[in-house]
Amino acid sequence: MGAVTRLIDDIDVLGSKGLPREDFFAEVSARVRTVIDNDAGCWHTLDPSTRLLTSDAPRELVERGVLTAEAAPAAGELIVRSEYMVEDVNTFAGLATRRVPVGILDHATRGNPESSARYRDVLLPADIPHELRGAFVIRGRVWGAVHLARRAAGGPFQPRDAEILAALTGSIARGIRASLRFDAARRITGADAPGMVVLGPRDEVELITPPAREMLAALRPAGGRYTDETVATPVLALAAFVRSAPDGGKSGGNVVTVPARDGWLTLHASLPGSPEDGRVAVVLERAGGARSATVRLEAFGATAREREVATLLARGLSRAEIAEALVVSPHTVEDHVRNLYEKVGVTSRQELVARVFLDEYLPEVVRQTPLTSRGRFDLA
Template sequence: MAAAAVARDRVERLCRSATDPLALYRDVVRVLGRAVPSDLWCGLLLDPATVMNTGGYHDEGLPLEVLPRLLQLEVGSDDVNQLPALARARSGVATLHRGTRNRPELSARYRDVMVPAGVGPELRAVLRDRGRPWGAVILFRETGAPDFTEAEVELVAALAPDLAAAVRRTLLVSEVAHRDAEEGPGMAVLRVDGSRIRLELASRAAQVLMDQMPDTRIDGLPVGVISLVSRLTAAGGRRQSARVRLRTGRWMSVQLDVLEPADPNGVERLSLVVEPVAPYELAEVIAEAYGLTARERQVARLVVSGSSNLEVAATLSIALTTVQDHVKNLYAKLGVGSRHELTARMFFDQYLPRQLSRLPVGGDGWYLPARPHR
């Protein structure tokens, strides 16, 4: 109990002061190790709309050679404790052994990935804030080690909300420093030969943008891109896309499509396009990150399109005073004081070169002029 209490206190403090999600994962797992020991681990960043893996920290996780098969299973099979299912589950935290009733061999992930990697017990935690998944932490123990106990699962579940809120917040905290090469779009060609995926051609912009993706590399490609390839394959070659946040703080859209169908040798070529997220898409990301309710989003969309409070009330069939309350909440959550600033925050701020100043404030961690409301 003492170790768990100490771990919880330290993790909560780390969450309050975090400014980078991957550094947060490393610090948290290091502290958590005394109460919930693990031999390998990884921390993921997830697209809250699709639960797609868009990056993360894998340097202390499974061997790189098994990751392509893992990514195939994650998007192309029905296995135990997959991330989308966990994102909908009550606690969002589960172990493989409990999920299979102590018959882990029933899991293709266990047979094809974990056994070859020399690991047995697995604990997965999807990090949700305001009902949306922003990240995940996966812990492994070596073959023959005991499964994670109920107390260990409960501790991770108890810490998950704070960790999720911190991950969501750090996606907004990172300093934005645009460079001309990052304006995009960047274009590249991927060569797929069985499970081997490599970069065949790339524009300078594409290379710069991929270098900015916060992710482990396999043959020079971010794991998130390889995951997208697996998703395309599982979808029968239908175009796939995901939103990715770069180390600079920019949100980019990654789109993958079939350029040349597989030749007689089974070699296929895919086109990869990386470009800034469209303003309307970015507005949805910002709305998620700032925790806007469904009604607040409706009000915000009408306000930024030029509707007066009276027009918003008539359109949504709600009282004028209710609209005024929603607008007041929007201003508070997004840290703005006018309709002009609200529009800029939701559509244009992420495109402007800016340096976010950070001032420490008491127990609330880092203060930002546009800090997400908690």
């Protein structure tokens, strides 16, 4: 394991450089190949709150001849479908919940990969029958994921490969988080008009506004052959989630903040018609400036106690757990939550997190927030 230990240290150093995320992925992928034989990898970021895909980086798949540039957009759409629209094994969200967040396709299907929609639709047509996947999780929060592909000549991935990837997940997660922080610091300033795209039931573009074209372009990965109306992965993922949610995402999860090449974007999805027609409207807008969560909450008029409640909501605590942490009654917590939602102009926990918190600003607020004996709010 000496080589793996050295690689973990190397990735930690790489992550501290604050590279743009696609550059970080390219550097990490080349290093991972020195310990896990693979033909190419496709890297993603995920939203820590909803576990939805927020970006993809298939450049290596194209550069190493696993996919053609023309095929990359369609493959991305099929990956989204296998993640959210059909039952499949080793989904990134599913891996993120495991104690060991990695999985080998051959093992998950018990030697019958044809039972996987992803295998049938994406891997087999591309002649890459062997797949190893990992989710990058620290402190219970997932920041990204990878699909490693191996052609038939290389043979199946082995448990040893999975063990090595599992050992790397924490350092890669730290690097992704750092990359996103630096990307946030490099974001553009100034207000931009929001854009809107309406997707049909098969994710065809029915309507798109000029600002949306520009923002969709900023969400697409480099290296593929995309048209002006190619829908980016985070938009497809959010649309799939809203379609599958029992209430169309009204209770939460229909608003996410995602990284783009030139900044951060907030996506708001809704069903403009009946759930049966499958149409989804997505509003895209530039995320706010780089201010701390404390200042942003104060700007909304939140009191000191409401800021504490907002922080604990962002960490995923229930109303009862918040009441226990703050030593107040559940009814008092409900009053604080109601006031927070009214002041910020949201209706759910997920909307509050998307509008107020980016993870790099959260520690500043948490310093003044009670910790349990288990240290569950420790963000280090």
